[in-house]
Amino acid sequence: MGVVRMKRRLALASAGLIVAAGLAACDTWLGDNPDPPLPGKRIAVLSQDNVLTTDKEAPIRLPPPEINADWPEAGGLANHAMHHMKVGATLKKAWETNVGTGSSARIRLLAQPVVADGKVFTLDADKQVSALDAKTGNILWQADITPDNVEGGSGGGLAYDNGHLYVATGFAQVVAVNAKDGKVVWRQPLSGPMRGAPTVRGGRVFVITVDDQVHCLSAEDGKELWSQQGIAEQASLLSGTSPAVDGNVVIVPYSSGELFALRVENGAVLWQDSLSAISRTQGIGTLTDIRGRPIIDRGKVYAVGHSDLLVAIDLRSGRRVWERDIGGMQSPWIAGDYLFLVTNDNEAVAVDATNGHVLWVTQLQTWKNPDIKTHRIVWAGPVLASDRLIFGSSHGYLLSLSPYTGKVLGYEKAPAGISIQPVVADGTIYFYTDDADVVAYR
Numbered sequence: 380m381g382v383v384r385m386k387r388r389l390a391l392a393s394a395g396l397i398v399a400a401g402l403a404a405c406d407t408w409l410g411d412n413p414d415p416p417l418p419g420k421r422i423a424v425l426s427q428d429n430v431l432t433t434d435k436e437a438p439i440r441l442p443p444p445e446i447n448a449d450w451p452e453a454g455g456l457a458n459h460a461m462h463h464m465k466v467g468a469t470l471k472k473a474w475e476t477n478v479g480t481g482s483s484a485r486i487r488l489l490a491q492p493v494v495a496d497g498k499v500f501t502l503d504a505d506k507q508v509s510a511l512d513a514k515t516g517n518i519l520w521q522a523d524i525t526p527d528n529v530e531g532g533s534g535g536g537l538a539y540d541n542g543h544l545y546v547a548t549g550f551a552q553v554v555a556v557n558a559k560d561g562k563v564v565w566r567q568p569l570s571g572p573m574r575g576a577p578t579v580r581g582g583r584v585f586v587i588t589v590d591d592q593v594h595c596l597s598a599e600d601g602k603e604l605w606s607q608q609g610i611a612e613q614a615s616l617l618s619g620t621s622p623a624v625d626g627n628v629v630i631v632p633y634s635s636g637e638l639f640a641l642r643v644e645n646g647a648v649l650w651q652d653s654l655s656a657i658s659r660t661q662g663i664g665t666l667t668d669i670r671g672r673p674i675i676d677r678g679k680v681y682a683v684g685h686s687d688l689l690v691a692i693d694l695r696s697g698r699r700v701w702e703r704d705i706g707g708m709q710s711p712w713i714a715g716d717y718l719f720l721v722t723n724d725n726e727a728v729a730v731d732a733t734n735g736h737v738l739w740v741t742q743l744q745t746w747k748n749p750d751i752k753t754h755r756i757v758w759a760g761p762v763l764a765s766d767r768l769i770f771g772s773s774h775g776y777l778l779s780l781s782p783y784t785g786k787v788l789g790y791e792k793a794p795a796g797i798s799i800q801p802v803v804a805d806g807t808i809y810f811y812t813d814d815a816d817v818v819a820y821r
Contacts, residue, residue, distance in 0.1 A: 431705070431726050434736040439729065439783045442715045444765045450494040450804040452538035453576035453672065454710060458625040460676040462714045464803045466764045470820040473807065474516030475794060479503030481815035482798070486533040489574060489619065492811050494804035495539040496558065502537050503815045508546060508561060513805065516819060522561030524554045534619060536576020538584070540598060547573035547586045553596060567601035569594050574619025578629075583643065585622040591633045593622060595646060605646035609633035620710075625675040628694060632669035636684050640697060650697025654684030671710040671720070681718060681732065683707040689720070691732065701735035710800060714763050719782060721758045727768065727780055741785035747774045759800045764808060771797025771810050794818060 444465035447455070455461035480503045482488040490502035498519065499511040510519040524546060534549035539558060546554045549572040555564040571588035578585045583604065584596040591609035596602065610633065623630040628649065631639045636655035641648060654669055673682040679700060680692040687706035692699055705728065711720040717738070718730040725745045729738040747754035758778075760770035767779040767788055773796040779788040795812035802809040807821040 431722065431724070431728065431737065431740045433739055435738070437731070437736075437738055439717055439738060440715065441717065441763075441766070441782060446806060447803065448805050449496075449539075450492075450802045451540065452493055452579060453491045453536050453621045454623075454674075455802075457578050457580040457623065458675040459621075459623050459672045459710065460674050460713050461803075462763070464762070464764045466803060466806050466808060467821060468765070470808065473819045473821045475816055475818045476511055476516040476518065477814070477816050478509040478511070478518070479507040479521070479815050480505035481795075482813040488799065488811070488813055488815060489534050490536040490576060491799050492802050492809055492817060493537045493539050493544075494802060494809065496542075498558065499809060499817060499819075500537055500539060500544055500558070501811065501815075501817060502535060502546060504533055506535075506548065506550070508537075508544065508556060510558065510561065511817060513807065513819075516817065520561045522556060522563075524548065524556065524563065526550065526552065526566070534572060534574035536573070536619070536621065538577045538579045540579040543598070545577045545579055545584050545598070547575065547577045549573065551588070553577065553584060553586055553594075553601060555598070555601060565601040567596055567603065569603075570606070576619075576621045578622045578624050580624040581643070585624060585629055585631075587619065587622060587631065587633070589619070589634075591635060591637075593629075593631045593639075593641070593646075595629075595643075607631070607639065607641055607646045607648070609637050609639065610635040620670055621672050623673045623675045623680070625694075628675070630673045630675060630680055630682075632673050632682060634668045636669060636686060638669065638673065638680075638682055638692075640680070640694070652690070652692060652697060652699070654682060654688045654690065655686055668708075670708045674711060674713050676713050676732075679732075681711055681713060683711055683720060685723065687723065689718075689730070689735070691735065703730070703735045703737070705730075705737075709759065712761050712763055712768075714782070717782070719761050719763065719768055721760065721770070725756065725758055727758070727761070727770070727785060729782065729785065739785040741780060741787075743770075743778075744772075744774075757798050759797050762801050762803055762808075764803050769801055769808060771799070771801055771812075773798050773813070777810065 444463045446465045478501045486504040488504045506525045509521045535547040538545045571590040594606045595604045638652045668685045683689045689703045689705040706723040709721045725743045727741040746752045757773040761768040770778045775793045777791045795814040810818045
């Protein structure tokens with residue numbers, strides 16, 4: 380099913396939606412009402428450069444928010460389906476802590492924090508693992524997990540399970556450390572570096588290497604139980620993704636655009652699909668990568684590819700339930716019967732997960748300098764917490780939208796740019812900035 384493309388281009392100034400002035404009347408979700416506008420140049424949060432239209436207007440009914448005590452791995456749980464989490468009605472910054480090396484021209488910060496056992500765990504751009512007290516932000520321990528005589532190795536991610544922290548690394552090793560003190564428990568060399576986080580479920584650790592292999596390891600000792608090779612892609616996006624696991628099935632996305640359903644116990648192929656679109660609207664669309672984490676929820680798999688394809692697939696049979704010409708690099712979010720995501724065109728979109736119908740579209744700002752279209756903005760998110768879709772942006776803003784209408788609810792200036800999806804645990808929202816600052820709001 381195609382989408383209707385619109386060719387209208389409206390000036391950003393006509394939107395009337397600007398950080399310091401146009402949104403001042405909105406209820407902010409991050410504390411008291413904003414101060415009066417400061418003098419100086421206004422920077423737009425939204426634009427009206429819409430290219431995607433709604434299929435129909437229909438009321439959105441979400442499940443009630445619930446407290447989630449932890450966020451133990453990238454995407455929250457192994458199936459990446461966190462639905463609707465609960466936070467306070469008014470949120471203010473509780474603490475801010477720097478944990479090491481942030482992004483630069485040479486290395487990138489890619490790992491989403493995880494939260495478990497009253498601690499926040501991070502991996503910085505220089506391979507340092509940190510544990511912070513979730514209440515205060517105080518650093519409890521830090522550990523450099525780089526092996527001797529190894530340089531480089533940017534990327535990777537974290538997962539927590541049963542007192543251990545599992546670290547996928549850019550230097551082609553998975554490392555297990557004791558979550559209490561950061562001491563290394565085991566190391567397992569693999570076929571290549573990892574840019575995405577591991578997924579842990581049922582005593583097994585699943586990771587994807589940059590050469591498009593998935594490896595299944597024993598969580599106890601790191602022994603490799605099985606591996607499966609996809610089609611290696613020469614060019615891919617810098618960031619990586621994570622498998623989704625539910626029951627006896629692991630869903631593996633590759634940079635080639637392939638999506639595999641494998642048996643957890645032995646890696647046998649149950650079915651496979653491809654999210655490589657035949658026609659692409661942009662030059663960058665030649666990258667077929669699946670960067671967003673796939674979701675397994677109530678017998679269906681939801682996945683979005685970079686080359687303009689969003690699909691819902693029956694978990695058991697591999698049959699496509701529906702598909703839309705919508706591409707994205709951020710992980711989608713499911714809550715009840717609705718999907719929320721950011722498209723390649725920086726549109727925040729609500730989709731009916733039962734049939735793929737687009738219910739609302741809100742155009743987010745695409746360029747930091749819209750007049751000359753420089754410094755393209757990344758919107759990290761969303762996550763859904765207490766009736767707010769929450770985003771961070773690479774140009775240093777926090778934003779919340781209504782999941783029911785897409786309307787702006789509030790905003791706040793961040794201490795730095797944010798390119799990693801926020802995390803929610805125990806009523807607190809955590810942002811991990813490009814400068815390696817963890818910022819907690821509760």
